[in-house]
Amino acid sequence: MSVQHPAGRGPLAGRPARGPRGSAAEAPDSPAGGGDPVGVRHPRPARTGPRPAATGIAVIGAGAAGLTLVDALTAPGRLPAPPVVLIEATPGPLRPPPRTWCFWQEGAGRYDAAVGAAWQRLRLHDTAGRAVERDIAPLRYKMVRSDDFEALVSRRLAARPGVRRLAADVDAAAGLPGGGAEVRATAADGSPVTVRARWVYDSRPPDPLPAGRTGLLQHFRGWFVRTDRPRFETGTVELMDFRTRRPAHGLSFGYVLPTGPCTALVEYTEFSRRLLDDAAYEEALGHYCREVLRLGGFTVRARETGVIPMTDAPFVRRAGPAVFRIGTAGGATRPSTGYTFATIQRQSLALARAVRAGRSPVPPRPHPARARAMDAVLLRALDSGRIDGPEFFVRLFRRVPPGRLLRFLDGRSTLAEELAIGARVPVLPMLHCAAELPLLPRRTPPGPRIPTRPRHGIPEGPEGPEGSGVPAGPTGPEGPEDCQTPEVPAPQEEL
Numbered sequence: 001m002s003v004q005h006p007a008g009r010g011p012l013a014g015r016p017a018r019g020p021r022g023s024a025a026e027a028p029d030s031p032a033g034g035g036d037p038v039g040v041r042h043p044r045p046a047r048t049g050p051r052p053a054a055t056g057i058a059v060i061g062a063g064a065a066g067l068t069l070v071d072a073l074t075a076p077g078r079l080p081a082p083p084v085v086l087i088e089a090t091p092g093p094l095r096p097p098p099r100t101w102c103f104w105q106e107g108a109g110r111y112d113a114a115v116g117a118a119w120q121r122l123r124l125h126d127t128a129g130r131a132v133e134r135d136i137a138p139l140r141y142k143m144v145r146s147d148d149f150e151a152l153v154s155r156r157l158a159a160r161p162g163v164r165r166l167a168a169d170v171d172a173a174a175g176l177p178g179g180g181a182e183v184r185a186t187a188a189d190g191s192p193v194t195v196r197a198r199w200v201y202d203s204r205p206p207d208p209l210p211a212g213r214t215g216l217l218q219h220f221r222g223w224f225v226r227t228d229r230p231r232f233e234t235g236t237v238e239l240m241d242f243r244t245r246r247p248a249h250g251l252s253f254g255y256v257l258p259t260g261p262c263t264a265l266v267e268y269t270e271f272s273r274r275l276l277d278d279a280a281y282e283e284a285l286g287h288y289c290r291e292v293l294r295l296g297g298f299t300v301r302a303r304e305t306g307v308i309p310m311t312d313a314p315f316v317r318r319a320g321p322a323v324f325r326i327g328t329a330g331g332a333t334r335p336s337t338g339y340t341f342a343t344i345q346r347q348s349l350a351l352a353r354a355v356r357a358g359r360s361p362v363p364p365r366p367h368p369a370r371a372r373a374m375d376a377v378l379l380r381a382l383d384s385g386r387i388d389g390p391e392f393f394v395r396l397f398r399r400v401p402p403g404r405l406l407r408f409l410d411g412r413s414t415l416a417e418e419l420a421i422g423a424r425v426p427v428l429p430m431l432h433c434a435a436e437l438p439l440l441p442r443r444t445p446p447g448p449r450i451p452t453r454p455r456h457g458i459p460e461g462p463e464g465p466e467g468s469g470v471p472a473g474p475t476g477p478e479g480p481e482d483c484q485t486p487e488v489p490a491p492q493e494e495l
Protein backbone atom coordinates (compact mmCIF):
# COMPACT_ATOMS: atom_id res chain seq x y z
CA MET A 1 0.00 0.00 0.00
CA SER A 2 1.20 3.49 -0.55
CA VAL A 3 0.08 6.91 0.56
CA GLN A 4 1.35 9.83 -1.45
CA HIS A 5 1.34 13.57 -0.96
CA PRO A 6 3.18 16.19 -2.96
CA ALA A 7 6.70 16.46 -1.57
CA GLY A 8 6.85 17.40 2.07
CA ARG A 9 3.17 18.25 2.42
CA GLY A 10 0.03 16.54 3.48
CA PRO A 11 -1.57 15.61 6.76
CA LEU A 12 1.04 13.05 7.73
CA ALA A 13 4.07 14.75 6.26
CA GLY A 14 7.07 14.46 8.54
CA ARG A 15 5.09 12.70 11.23
CA PRO A 16 5.93 9.23 12.45
CA ALA A 17 3.43 6.43 12.01
CA ARG A 18 0.92 6.13 14.82
CA GLY A 19 1.49 3.47 17.40
CA PRO A 20 4.42 1.18 18.01
CA ARG A 21 5.68 -0.71 15.00
CA GLY A 22 6.78 -4.24 14.42
CA SER A 23 4.97 -6.26 17.06
CA ALA A 24 4.96 -9.91 16.10
CA ALA A 25 1.28 -10.34 16.96
CA GLU A 26 0.20 -7.69 14.48
CA ALA A 27 3.00 -7.69 11.95
CA PRO A 28 1.76 -6.01 8.76
CA ASP A 29 1.06 -8.49 6.07
CA SER A 30 -1.19 -8.17 3.11
CA PRO A 31 -4.07 -10.57 2.66
CA ALA A 32 -2.74 -11.31 -0.77
CA GLY A 33 0.63 -12.14 0.68
CA GLY A 34 2.36 -8.90 -0.34
CA GLY A 35 4.92 -7.49 2.05
CA ASP A 36 4.81 -3.79 1.21
CA PRO A 37 4.83 -2.05 4.56
CA VAL A 38 2.35 0.69 5.22
CA GLY A 39 4.21 3.86 4.49
CA VAL A 40 3.87 7.52 3.69
CA ARG A 41 5.68 8.60 0.60
CA HIS A 42 6.47 12.07 -0.57
CA PRO A 43 7.48 11.52 -4.17
CA ARG A 44 9.46 14.22 -5.93
CA PRO A 45 7.01 15.60 -8.50
CA ALA A 46 9.49 15.35 -11.41
CA ARG A 47 10.31 11.67 -10.96
CA THR A 48 8.20 9.08 -12.68
CA GLY A 49 8.62 5.32 -12.71
CA PRO A 50 6.98 2.21 -11.47
CA ARG A 51 4.62 2.80 -8.60
CA PRO A 52 4.76 0.56 -5.57
CA ALA A 53 2.63 -2.56 -5.74
CA ALA A 54 -0.80 -2.02 -4.24
CA THR A 55 -1.09 -4.13 -1.12
CA GLY A 56 -3.00 -3.71 2.11
CA ILE A 57 -6.39 -2.16 2.63
CA ALA A 58 -7.78 1.36 2.58
CA VAL A 59 -10.99 2.11 4.45
CA ILE A 60 -12.85 5.34 3.67
CA GLY A 61 -14.82 6.97 6.47
CA ALA A 62 -14.40 6.69 10.23
CA GLY A 63 -18.05 6.22 11.14
CA ALA A 64 -19.66 3.06 12.51
CA ALA A 65 -18.78 0.90 9.51
CA GLY A 66 -15.26 2.21 8.84
CA LEU A 67 -14.14 2.00 12.47
CA THR A 68 -15.70 -1.41 13.03
CA LEU A 69 -14.08 -2.85 9.94
CA VAL A 70 -10.62 -1.49 10.75
CA ASP A 71 -10.98 -2.75 14.31
CA ALA A 72 -11.93 -6.23 13.08
CA LEU A 73 -9.26 -6.33 10.38
CA THR A 74 -6.45 -5.45 12.75
CA ALA A 75 -7.54 -7.09 16.02
CA PRO A 76 -4.90 -9.37 17.50
CA GLY A 77 -5.60 -12.89 16.39
CA ARG A 78 -4.38 -16.11 14.90
CA LEU A 79 -4.51 -14.90 11.30
CA PRO A 80 -2.15 -12.13 10.20
CA ALA A 81 -3.65 -8.64 10.10
CA PRO A 82 -3.26 -6.68 6.86
CA PRO A 83 -1.83 -3.16 6.91
CA VAL A 84 -4.71 -0.71 6.87
CA VAL A 85 -5.05 2.98 6.13
CA LEU A 86 -8.19 4.59 7.56
CA ILE A 87 -9.06 7.74 5.65
CA GLU A 88 -11.31 9.97 7.71
CA ALA A 89 -12.93 13.20 6.65
CA THR A 90 -11.21 16.40 7.74
CA PRO A 91 -12.97 18.26 10.56
CA GLY A 92 -15.96 20.00 8.97
CA PRO A 93 -19.28 19.25 7.34
CA LEU A 94 -18.37 15.75 6.12
CA ARG A 95 -18.01 14.52 9.69
CA PRO A 96 -21.41 13.52 11.02
CA PRO A 97 -22.45 14.95 14.38
CA PRO A 98 -22.59 12.65 17.42
CA ARG A 99 -25.41 10.13 17.38
CA THR A 100 -26.91 7.44 19.56
CA TRP A 101 -26.94 3.85 18.31
CA CYS A 102 -29.11 1.15 19.83
CA PHE A 103 -29.16 -2.56 19.07
CA TRP A 104 -30.01 -5.79 20.85
CA GLN A 105 -27.48 -8.40 21.79
CA GLU A 106 -27.23 -11.50 23.93
CA GLY A 107 -24.46 -11.45 26.51
CA ALA A 108 -21.27 -9.49 26.20
CA GLY A 109 -20.18 -7.69 23.05
CA ARG A 110 -16.97 -6.26 21.59
CA TYR A 111 -18.07 -2.70 22.29
CA ASP A 112 -19.54 -3.06 25.77
CA ALA A 113 -16.98 -0.63 27.15
CA ALA A 114 -18.79 2.05 25.11
CA VAL A 115 -22.32 0.98 26.12
CA GLY A 116 -23.85 3.85 28.07
CA ALA A 117 -27.04 2.05 29.10
CA ALA A 118 -28.80 -1.26 28.52
CA TRP A 119 -32.35 -2.45 29.14
CA GLN A 120 -34.22 -5.73 29.24
CA ARG A 121 -37.79 -4.53 28.78
CA LEU A 122 -39.34 -2.98 25.68
CA ARG A 123 -42.77 -1.38 25.47
CA LEU A 124 -45.11 -0.23 22.72
CA HIS A 125 -48.22 1.93 23.12
CA ASP A 126 -50.99 1.72 20.54
CA THR A 127 -52.85 4.80 19.36
CA ALA A 128 -55.48 4.29 22.06
CA GLY A 129 -52.82 4.26 24.77
CA ARG A 130 -52.82 0.50 25.51
CA ALA A 131 -49.35 -0.74 26.43
CA VAL A 132 -47.69 -3.99 25.40
CA GLU A 133 -44.53 -4.76 27.32
CA ARG A 134 -42.02 -7.54 26.75
CA ASP A 135 -39.01 -8.87 28.58
CA ILE A 136 -36.39 -9.65 25.94
CA ALA A 137 -34.01 -11.68 28.15
CA PRO A 138 -31.51 -13.13 27.43
CA LEU A 139 -31.17 -10.22 24.99
CA ARG A 140 -30.41 -6.68 26.10
CA TYR A 141 -31.21 -3.49 24.25
CA LYS A 142 -27.92 -1.59 24.35
CA MET A 143 -27.17 2.07 23.73
CA VAL A 144 -23.85 3.38 22.45
CA ARG A 145 -23.03 7.04 21.91
CA SER A 146 -20.95 7.51 18.78
CA ASP A 147 -18.39 9.63 20.68
CA ASP A 148 -17.78 6.82 23.16
CA PHE A 149 -17.57 4.26 20.37
CA GLU A 150 -15.06 6.37 18.43
CA ALA A 151 -12.96 6.93 21.54
CA LEU A 152 -12.91 3.21 22.35
CA VAL A 153 -11.99 2.09 18.84
CA SER A 154 -9.44 4.90 18.47
CA ARG A 155 -7.66 3.76 21.65
CA ARG A 156 -7.48 0.23 20.27
CA LEU A 157 -6.25 1.31 16.85
CA ALA A 158 -3.57 3.58 18.32
CA ALA A 159 -1.89 0.51 19.80
CA ARG A 160 -1.85 -1.46 16.55
CA PRO A 161 1.22 -1.10 14.39
CA GLY A 162 -0.46 -1.92 11.09
CA VAL A 163 -3.00 0.92 11.26
CA ARG A 164 -2.46 4.38 9.81
CA ARG A 165 -5.02 7.17 10.08
CA LEU A 166 -5.16 9.90 7.55
CA ALA A 167 -7.40 12.99 7.55
CA ALA A 168 -8.47 13.81 4.00
CA ASP A 169 -11.74 14.28 2.13
CA VAL A 170 -12.03 11.57 -0.47
CA ASP A 171 -12.95 12.70 -3.95
CA ALA A 172 -12.85 9.36 -5.77
CA ALA A 173 -11.92 5.70 -5.44
CA ALA A 174 -11.35 3.60 -8.53
CA GLY A 175 -9.69 0.38 -9.62
CA LEU A 176 -6.25 0.35 -11.24
CA PRO A 177 -5.56 -1.51 -14.48
CA GLY A 178 -2.99 -3.84 -12.94
CA GLY A 179 -5.12 -4.69 -9.89
CA GLY A 180 -5.72 -2.83 -6.67
CA ALA A 181 -7.36 0.57 -6.39
CA GLU A 182 -6.50 4.21 -5.95
CA VAL A 183 -8.18 6.71 -3.64
CA ARG A 184 -7.85 10.38 -4.47
CA ALA A 185 -8.46 12.81 -1.65
CA THR A 186 -7.82 16.34 -0.48
CA ALA A 187 -6.16 17.16 2.82
CA ALA A 188 -7.32 19.98 5.12
CA ASP A 189 -4.66 22.31 3.67
CA GLY A 190 -5.96 21.68 0.17
CA SER A 191 -3.13 19.43 -0.93
CA PRO A 192 -3.98 16.29 -2.92
CA VAL A 193 -3.46 12.89 -1.33
CA THR A 194 -3.35 9.56 -3.15
CA VAL A 195 -3.67 6.20 -1.46
CA ARG A 196 -3.13 2.93 -3.29
CA ALA A 197 -4.28 -0.34 -1.82
CA ARG A 198 -5.12 -3.87 -2.83
CA TRP A 199 -8.71 -3.43 -1.63
CA VAL A 200 -10.69 -0.32 -0.79
CA TYR A 201 -13.77 -0.29 1.48
CA ASP A 202 -15.83 2.86 1.10
CA SER A 203 -18.44 3.98 3.66
CA ARG A 204 -19.13 7.46 2.27
CA PRO A 205 -22.92 8.01 2.35
CA PRO A 206 -24.51 7.38 -1.03
CA ASP A 207 -25.73 10.59 -2.61
CA PRO A 208 -28.11 10.22 -4.31
CA LEU A 209 -29.55 7.02 -2.92
CA PRO A 210 -30.02 4.19 -5.40
CA ALA A 211 -33.41 3.94 -7.07
CA GLY A 212 -36.06 1.87 -5.32
CA ARG A 213 -39.75 1.13 -5.69
CA THR A 214 -40.48 2.52 -2.25
CA GLY A 215 -38.43 5.31 -0.78
CA LEU A 216 -39.55 6.14 2.72
CA LEU A 217 -37.41 8.03 5.18
CA GLN A 218 -37.12 7.40 8.87
CA HIS A 219 -36.57 10.89 10.20
CA PHE A 220 -36.50 12.04 13.76
CA ARG A 221 -35.61 14.70 16.29
CA GLY A 222 -34.49 13.76 19.79
CA TRP A 223 -34.03 15.75 22.95
CA PHE A 224 -31.79 14.73 25.81
CA VAL A 225 -34.08 15.92 28.57
CA ARG A 226 -33.76 16.40 32.28
CA THR A 227 -37.01 16.60 34.20
CA ASP A 228 -37.46 18.31 37.53
CA ARG A 229 -39.23 15.29 39.03
CA PRO A 230 -38.55 11.58 38.45
CA ARG A 231 -40.62 10.76 35.36
CA PHE A 232 -38.89 7.82 33.70
CA GLU A 233 -39.09 4.12 34.32
CA THR A 234 -35.42 3.28 34.09
CA GLY A 235 -35.77 -0.41 33.23
CA THR A 236 -37.96 -0.05 30.15
CA VAL A 237 -37.45 1.44 26.71
CA GLU A 238 -40.48 2.91 25.00
CA LEU A 239 -39.72 1.50 21.57
CA MET A 240 -42.74 2.76 19.63
CA ASP A 241 -45.30 4.98 21.28
CA PHE A 242 -48.08 5.62 18.78
CA ARG A 243 -49.84 8.20 20.94
CA THR A 244 -48.13 10.91 18.86
CA ARG A 245 -50.09 13.06 16.40
CA ARG A 246 -50.54 11.15 13.17
CA PRO A 247 -48.96 12.62 10.02
CA ALA A 248 -50.99 12.91 6.80
CA HIS A 249 -48.83 10.21 5.20
CA GLY A 250 -46.89 7.38 6.84
CA LEU A 251 -46.72 7.00 10.58
CA SER A 252 -45.17 8.61 13.62
CA PHE A 253 -44.20 7.45 17.07
CA GLY A 254 -42.34 8.49 20.20
CA TYR A 255 -39.20 6.71 21.43
CA VAL A 256 -37.84 6.98 24.95
CA LEU A 257 -34.46 5.78 26.19
CA PRO A 258 -34.43 6.43 29.94
CA THR A 259 -30.94 6.86 31.34
CA GLY A 260 -32.08 7.78 34.84
CA PRO A 261 -35.30 8.67 36.70
CA CYS A 262 -34.97 12.26 35.50
CA THR A 263 -32.99 11.89 32.28
CA ALA A 264 -33.79 10.36 28.92
CA LEU A 265 -33.37 10.65 25.21
CA VAL A 266 -36.89 11.30 23.91
CA GLU A 267 -37.50 11.25 20.18
CA TYR A 268 -40.27 12.00 17.74
CA THR A 269 -39.94 9.79 14.64
CA GLU A 270 -41.77 9.57 11.33
CA PHE A 271 -41.68 6.95 8.61
CA SER A 272 -42.79 9.08 5.67
CA ARG A 273 -41.69 10.49 2.33
CA ARG A 274 -40.74 14.00 3.33
CA LEU A 275 -38.71 15.61 6.07
CA LEU A 276 -40.26 18.21 8.35
CA ASP A 277 -38.86 21.63 8.95
CA ASP A 278 -37.11 22.45 12.18
CA ALA A 279 -40.12 24.07 13.81
CA ALA A 280 -42.35 21.11 13.00
CA TYR A 281 -39.98 18.60 14.68
CA GLU A 282 -39.74 20.82 17.72
CA GLU A 283 -43.48 21.23 17.90
CA ALA A 284 -44.20 17.50 17.50
CA LEU A 285 -41.60 16.53 20.08
CA GLY A 286 -42.75 19.24 22.47
CA HIS A 287 -46.31 17.94 22.14
CA TYR A 288 -45.15 14.36 22.85
CA CYS A 289 -43.15 15.41 25.91
CA ARG A 290 -45.83 17.68 27.35
CA GLU A 291 -49.14 16.14 26.36
CA VAL A 292 -48.35 12.44 26.08
CA LEU A 293 -45.49 11.80 28.50
CA ARG A 294 -46.57 14.66 30.76
CA LEU A 295 -43.01 15.39 31.76
CA GLY A 296 -43.89 18.61 33.58
CA GLY A 297 -40.92 20.94 33.94
CA PHE A 298 -37.90 19.85 31.95
CA THR A 299 -34.98 21.21 30.01
CA VAL A 300 -33.41 20.08 26.79
CA ARG A 301 -29.70 19.45 27.31
CA ALA A 302 -28.83 18.42 23.75
CA ARG A 303 -30.49 17.46 20.50
CA GLU A 304 -30.12 14.71 17.95
CA THR A 305 -31.58 14.69 14.47
CA GLY A 306 -31.44 11.87 11.99
CA VAL A 307 -32.56 10.67 8.60
CA ILE A 308 -32.26 6.99 7.71
CA PRO A 309 -33.29 5.68 4.29
CA MET A 310 -36.02 3.00 4.28
CA THR A 311 -35.91 1.76 0.74
CA ASP A 312 -36.04 -1.49 -1.20
CA ALA A 313 -33.37 -0.12 -3.55
CA PRO A 314 -30.55 -2.56 -4.25
CA PHE A 315 -27.32 -1.23 -2.75
CA VAL A 316 -24.21 -2.17 -4.70
CA ARG A 317 -21.55 -3.81 -2.54
CA ARG A 318 -18.93 -3.98 -5.25
CA ALA A 319 -18.30 -0.59 -6.88
CA GLY A 320 -15.32 -1.86 -8.90
CA PRO A 321 -12.99 -4.85 -9.08
CA ALA A 322 -11.17 -3.73 -5.91
CA VAL A 323 -13.58 -1.16 -4.44
CA PHE A 324 -16.39 -2.21 -2.10
CA ARG A 325 -19.08 -0.36 -0.20
CA ILE A 326 -19.77 -0.92 3.47
CA GLY A 327 -22.19 0.39 6.09
CA THR A 328 -25.28 2.31 5.03
CA ALA A 329 -23.62 2.86 1.64
CA GLY A 330 -23.42 -0.92 1.17
CA GLY A 331 -27.03 -1.64 2.19
CA ALA A 332 -26.45 -2.44 5.87
CA THR A 333 -29.58 -0.53 6.92
CA ARG A 334 -32.51 -2.88 7.43
CA PRO A 335 -35.16 -1.35 5.14
CA SER A 336 -38.15 -2.00 7.41
CA THR A 337 -36.64 -0.66 10.64
CA GLY A 338 -33.60 1.51 9.93
CA TYR A 339 -31.48 -0.55 12.34
CA THR A 340 -27.93 -0.74 10.97
CA PHE A 341 -25.42 -0.89 13.79
CA ALA A 342 -25.67 -4.61 14.64
CA THR A 343 -25.57 -5.55 10.96
CA ILE A 344 -22.38 -3.52 10.56
CA GLN A 345 -20.84 -5.47 13.46
CA ARG A 346 -21.76 -8.86 12.00
CA GLN A 347 -20.77 -7.96 8.46
CA SER A 348 -17.43 -6.45 9.51
CA LEU A 349 -16.45 -9.50 11.55
CA ALA A 350 -17.34 -11.89 8.75
CA LEU A 351 -15.54 -9.75 6.19
CA ALA A 352 -12.42 -9.37 8.32
CA ARG A 353 -12.28 -13.12 8.92
CA ALA A 354 -12.55 -13.78 5.18
CA VAL A 355 -9.94 -11.19 4.21
CA ARG A 356 -7.46 -12.32 6.85
CA ALA A 357 -7.90 -15.91 5.74
CA GLY A 358 -7.25 -14.89 2.12
CA ARG A 359 -10.82 -15.60 1.03
CA SER A 360 -13.24 -13.32 -0.84
CA PRO A 361 -12.81 -9.59 -0.14
CA VAL A 362 -16.44 -8.88 -1.09
CA PRO A 363 -18.52 -7.81 1.94
CA PRO A 364 -21.07 -10.52 2.70
CA ARG A 365 -24.72 -9.73 1.97
CA PRO A 366 -25.93 -7.63 4.92
CA HIS A 367 -29.47 -9.08 4.92
CA PRO A 368 -30.76 -12.37 3.55
CA ALA A 369 -32.71 -12.16 0.28
CA ARG A 370 -35.90 -13.42 1.97
CA ALA A 371 -35.77 -10.69 4.60
CA ARG A 372 -35.27 -8.03 1.94
CA ALA A 373 -38.20 -9.36 -0.07
CA MET A 374 -40.45 -9.25 3.00
CA ASP A 375 -39.25 -5.75 3.82
CA ALA A 376 -40.02 -4.59 0.27
CA VAL A 377 -43.62 -5.76 0.73
CA LEU A 378 -43.93 -4.12 4.13
CA LEU A 379 -42.50 -0.81 2.91
CA ARG A 380 -44.96 -0.81 0.01
CA ALA A 381 -47.82 -1.63 2.37
CA LEU A 382 -46.86 1.25 4.68
CA ASP A 383 -46.26 3.71 1.87
CA SER A 384 -49.48 2.88 0.02
CA GLY A 385 -51.52 3.03 3.23
CA ARG A 386 -52.89 -0.48 2.65
CA ILE A 387 -52.02 -1.38 6.19
CA ASP A 388 -52.34 0.68 9.32
CA GLY A 389 -48.71 1.09 10.49
CA PRO A 390 -49.29 1.49 14.23
CA GLU A 391 -51.76 -1.41 14.29
CA PHE A 392 -49.33 -3.58 12.32
CA PHE A 393 -46.35 -3.04 14.62
CA VAL A 394 -48.35 -3.36 17.84
CA ARG A 395 -49.98 -6.55 16.57
CA LEU A 396 -46.61 -8.08 15.69
CA PHE A 397 -45.15 -7.15 19.05
CA ARG A 398 -48.22 -8.45 20.88
CA ARG A 399 -48.49 -11.77 19.04
CA VAL A 400 -44.96 -12.79 18.16
CA PRO A 401 -42.61 -13.92 20.94
CA PRO A 402 -39.95 -11.19 21.32
CA GLY A 403 -36.98 -13.50 20.74
CA ARG A 404 -38.43 -14.66 17.43
CA LEU A 405 -39.33 -11.16 16.32
CA LEU A 406 -35.88 -9.77 17.11
CA ARG A 407 -34.23 -12.75 15.39
CA PHE A 408 -36.36 -11.96 12.34
CA LEU A 409 -35.32 -8.31 12.43
CA ASP A 410 -31.69 -9.49 12.62
CA GLY A 411 -32.23 -11.61 9.51
CA ARG A 412 -31.48 -14.78 11.47
CA SER A 413 -34.92 -16.41 11.60
CA THR A 414 -35.71 -19.73 10.02
CA LEU A 415 -38.27 -20.16 7.24
CA ALA A 416 -40.68 -21.77 9.74
CA GLU A 417 -40.34 -18.77 12.05
CA GLU A 418 -40.95 -16.38 9.17
CA LEU A 419 -44.07 -18.26 8.14
CA ALA A 420 -45.30 -18.07 11.72
CA ILE A 421 -44.69 -14.32 11.71
CA GLY A 422 -46.37 -14.04 8.29
CA ALA A 423 -49.50 -15.58 9.80
CA ARG A 424 -49.70 -12.67 12.25
CA VAL A 425 -49.83 -9.92 9.64
CA PRO A 426 -52.82 -8.76 7.54
CA VAL A 427 -52.44 -11.26 4.71
CA LEU A 428 -54.61 -9.78 1.93
CA PRO A 429 -53.12 -6.27 1.79
CA MET A 430 -49.64 -7.77 1.99
CA LEU A 431 -50.37 -10.15 -0.90
CA HIS A 432 -51.75 -7.22 -2.90
CA CYS A 433 -48.52 -5.29 -2.35
CA ALA A 434 -46.36 -8.32 -3.18
CA ALA A 435 -48.25 -8.78 -6.45
CA GLU A 436 -47.88 -5.17 -7.58
CA LEU A 437 -44.22 -4.73 -6.64
CA PRO A 438 -42.78 -6.12 -9.90
CA LEU A 439 -44.87 -3.57 -11.84
CA LEU A 440 -43.67 -0.52 -9.95
CA PRO A 441 -40.97 1.76 -11.38
CA ARG A 442 -37.76 2.34 -9.47
CA ARG A 443 -37.19 5.98 -8.51
CA THR A 444 -34.41 7.81 -6.74
CA PRO A 445 -35.82 8.87 -3.38
CA PRO A 446 -35.21 12.32 -1.94
CA GLY A 447 -32.27 12.60 0.52
CA PRO A 448 -30.88 12.01 2.97
CA ARG A 449 -28.27 14.54 1.99
CA ILE A 450 -24.88 14.80 3.57
CA PRO A 451 -25.22 17.43 6.30
CA THR A 452 -23.52 20.68 5.51
CA ARG A 453 -23.58 21.97 9.05
CA PRO A 454 -23.58 20.02 12.29
CA ARG A 455 -26.85 20.39 14.10
CA HIS A 456 -26.85 17.44 16.43
CA GLY A 457 -25.76 16.98 19.96
CA ILE A 458 -25.38 20.69 20.50
CA PRO A 459 -25.70 21.38 24.20
CA GLU A 460 -28.54 23.69 25.05
CA GLY A 461 -28.59 26.23 27.81
CA PRO A 462 -30.47 25.35 31.00
CA GLU A 463 -33.37 27.52 29.93
CA GLY A 464 -34.31 25.17 27.09
CA PRO A 465 -34.20 25.81 23.37
CA GLU A 466 -35.26 29.22 22.29
CA GLY A 467 -38.68 29.38 20.73
CA SER A 468 -39.40 25.69 21.18
CA GLY A 469 -42.12 26.20 23.71
CA VAL A 470 -40.39 23.85 26.14
CA PRO A 471 -41.24 24.86 29.66
CA ALA A 472 -38.17 26.31 31.30
CA GLY A 473 -37.88 24.56 34.63
CA PRO A 474 -35.33 24.45 37.38
CA THR A 475 -32.97 21.74 36.24
CA GLY A 476 -29.42 20.50 36.05
CA PRO A 477 -27.42 19.81 39.16
CA GLU A 478 -29.30 22.66 40.87
CA GLY A 479 -32.68 21.02 40.23
CA PRO A 480 -35.17 20.01 42.91
CA GLU A 481 -34.21 17.51 45.59
CA ASP A 482 -35.84 14.41 44.14
CA CYS A 483 -33.94 14.69 40.90
CA GLN A 484 -30.63 15.02 42.66
CA THR A 485 -30.57 11.29 43.25
CA PRO A 486 -27.85 9.71 41.15
CA GLU A 487 -28.98 8.21 37.87
CA VAL A 488 -29.41 4.48 37.74
CA PRO A 489 -26.03 3.38 36.42
CA ALA A 490 -26.02 1.52 33.16
CA PRO A 491 -25.58 -2.19 33.80
CA GLN A 492 -21.97 -3.13 33.26
CA GLU A 493 -21.10 -6.19 31.28
CA GLU A 494 -17.94 -8.23 31.54
CA LEU A 495 -15.99 -8.50 28.32
Ligand SMILES: Cc1cc2nc3c(=O)[nH]c(=O)nc-3n(C[C@H](O)[C@H](O)[C@H](O)COP(=O)(O)OP(=O)(O)OC[C@H]3O[C@@H](n4cnc5c(N)ncnc54)[C@H](O)[C@@H]3O)c2cc1C
Nearest residue numbers: 061062063064065089095101102170306327328339340341
Ligand atom coordinates in the same frame (compact mmCIF):
# COMPACT_ATOMS: atom_id res chain seq x y z
C1 LIG B 1 -29.01 10.18 14.39
C2 LIG B 1 -28.96 8.73 13.97
C3 LIG B 1 -29.28 7.74 14.89
C4 LIG B 1 -29.22 6.40 14.51
N1 LIG B 1 -29.57 5.45 15.42
C5 LIG B 1 -29.45 4.15 15.10
C6 LIG B 1 -29.74 3.14 16.07
O1 LIG B 1 -30.18 3.44 17.18
N2 LIG B 1 -29.54 1.85 15.73
C7 LIG B 1 -29.08 1.49 14.49
O2 LIG B 1 -28.88 0.30 14.25
N3 LIG B 1 -28.85 2.43 13.54
C8 LIG B 1 -29.00 3.74 13.81
N4 LIG B 1 -28.74 4.68 12.85
C9 LIG B 1 -28.39 4.24 11.49
C10 LIG B 1 -26.92 3.86 11.32
O3 LIG B 1 -26.50 2.98 12.34
C11 LIG B 1 -25.99 5.05 11.35
O4 LIG B 1 -26.34 5.94 10.31
C12 LIG B 1 -24.52 4.67 11.21
O5 LIG B 1 -23.78 5.81 11.53
C13 LIG B 1 -24.15 4.16 9.83
O6 LIG B 1 -22.77 3.91 9.79
P1 LIG B 1 -21.90 4.20 8.48
O7 LIG B 1 -20.49 3.97 8.84
O8 LIG B 1 -22.49 3.49 7.34
O9 LIG B 1 -22.12 5.74 8.21
P2 LIG B 1 -21.54 6.94 9.07
O10 LIG B 1 -21.45 6.56 10.50
O11 LIG B 1 -22.35 8.12 8.69
O12 LIG B 1 -20.05 7.09 8.53
C14 LIG B 1 -19.72 7.58 7.26
C15 LIG B 1 -18.35 8.19 7.38
O13 LIG B 1 -17.92 8.62 6.10
C16 LIG B 1 -17.22 9.82 6.29
N5 LIG B 1 -17.17 10.56 5.03
C17 LIG B 1 -18.20 11.09 4.33
N6 LIG B 1 -17.74 11.65 3.20
C18 LIG B 1 -16.40 11.47 3.20
C19 LIG B 1 -15.37 11.83 2.32
N7 LIG B 1 -15.62 12.49 1.17
N8 LIG B 1 -14.10 11.49 2.63
C20 LIG B 1 -13.79 10.82 3.77
N9 LIG B 1 -14.75 10.44 4.64
C21 LIG B 1 -16.02 10.77 4.36
C22 LIG B 1 -17.97 10.56 7.36
O14 LIG B 1 -17.16 11.54 7.98
C23 LIG B 1 -18.31 9.41 8.29
O15 LIG B 1 -17.34 9.24 9.28
C24 LIG B 1 -28.82 6.03 13.19
C25 LIG B 1 -28.53 7.04 12.27
C26 LIG B 1 -28.60 8.37 12.65
C27 LIG B 1 -28.30 9.42 11.62
